[in-house]
Amino acid sequence: MAHRLVSVWQPFFLGSDSRGAAVDAARELEELGYSRIWFSGGFGENVHPRFREILDGTTRIGVASGIVSIWHSSPAEVAAFAQDAERAHPGRFLLGLGASHAVMVDGDGTGYRRPYSKMVAYLDGLDAAGVPAGRRVLAALGPRMLELSRDRATGAHPYFTPAEHTAEARTALGPDRLLAPEVAVVLEADPAAARAVARQYTAGYLSLPNYTNNLRRFGWTDEDLAGGGSDRLVDELIPWGTPEQVAAGLEKHFRAGADEVAIQVLNGGDATAFPAGAFRELAAVLLA
Numbered sequence: 001m002a003h004r005l006v007s008v009w010q011p012f013f014l015g016s017d018s019r020g021a022a023v024d025a026a027r028e029l030e031e032l033g034y035s036r037i038w039f040s041g042g043f044g045e046n047v048h049p050r051f052r053e054i055l056d057g058t059t060r061i062g063v064a065s066g067i068v069s070i071w072h073s074s075p076a077e078v079a080a081f082a083q084d085a086e087r088a089h090p091g092r093f094l095l096g097l098g099a100s101h102a103v104m105v106d107g108d109g110t111g112y113r114r115p116y117s118k119m120v121a122y123l124d125g126l127d128a129a130g131v132p133a134g135r136r137v138l139a140a141l142g143p144r145m146l147e148l149s150r151d152r153a154t155g156a157h158p159y160f161t162p163a164e165h166t167a168e169a170r171t172a173l174g175p176d177r178l179l180a181p182e183v184a185v186v187l188e189a190d191p192a193a194a195r196a197v198a199r200q201y202t203a204g205y206l207s208l209p210n211y212t213n214n215l216r217r218f219g220w221t222d223e224d225l226a227g228g229g230s231d232r233l234v235d236e237l238i239p240w241g242t243p244e245q246v247a248a249g250l251e252k253h254f255r256a257g258a259d260e261v262a263i264q265v266l267n268g269g270d271a272t273a274f275p276a277g278a279f280r281e282l283a284a285v286l287l288a
Helices: 019-032 050-057 075-088 102-106 115-129 143-152 163-173 191-205 209-217 222-228 231-237 243-256 276-286
Strands: 005-009 036-039 062-065 093-098 136-138 182-185 260-265
Touching (some): 005 276, 019 050, 019 276, 036 260, 050 062, 075 093, 093 115, 115 136, 115 143, 136 143, 143 163, 163 243, 182 243, 191 222, 209 222, 222 231, 243 260, 260 276
Parallel strands (some): 005 036, 005 260, 036 062, 062 093, 093 136, 182 260
């Protein structure tokens, strides 16, 4: 695709109780020139209404689910939402789907079986309901899910991955599929302070086997994965520093084949606060 789109991935859009604050933040991102807003939503009975609220409150910016869990929302429910959003806002809603994690499905993981087969069946259901492959993207880490992203979706939305994975994903997807990795960043020039903020984020993800197994495929060791991540791993996963230094870290993903990078600004884990200043600073460098 050879795009170089800069998007936003931010838990604030689901974490904020205020519809008005979420829409106001989305409008500012639209005016700054960001291409799309990603956030999670679909771990309950239905797709979260916040996606539609932001679509209704803006005019151009794309909105994507990153992700809807295939274990918690049925294909029929998701299809109804996606089709309604497409009718109201053609081409602006991208349905991101993912197999999630065992601990998020039922706590002890006993109900988390054959996630790849579950995804195939789910996509069959979306096909039957009339949701086109071009309006959906898969959260993909391993080779089989990347191939499924190529064959049954418009592309892949990897999460918590180094640029090495982006290069592998581009090879698996081929040149014509969307590759839009999430990349968390910290706007902080002091190494100790930046890594401390980063580890508040990495510690939780490094407890999930889907992510740690993926990192091990690229040579990261148990020592790297312990304690919230070694300095080397944190620095590779989380670009930090000045806006220019963060931009250099994001550039690694573009050079590796990303069409779109979805930036998640880390602000100490507060999903109720929108880091508007950080996105303004980054826009001045990335979107000028």
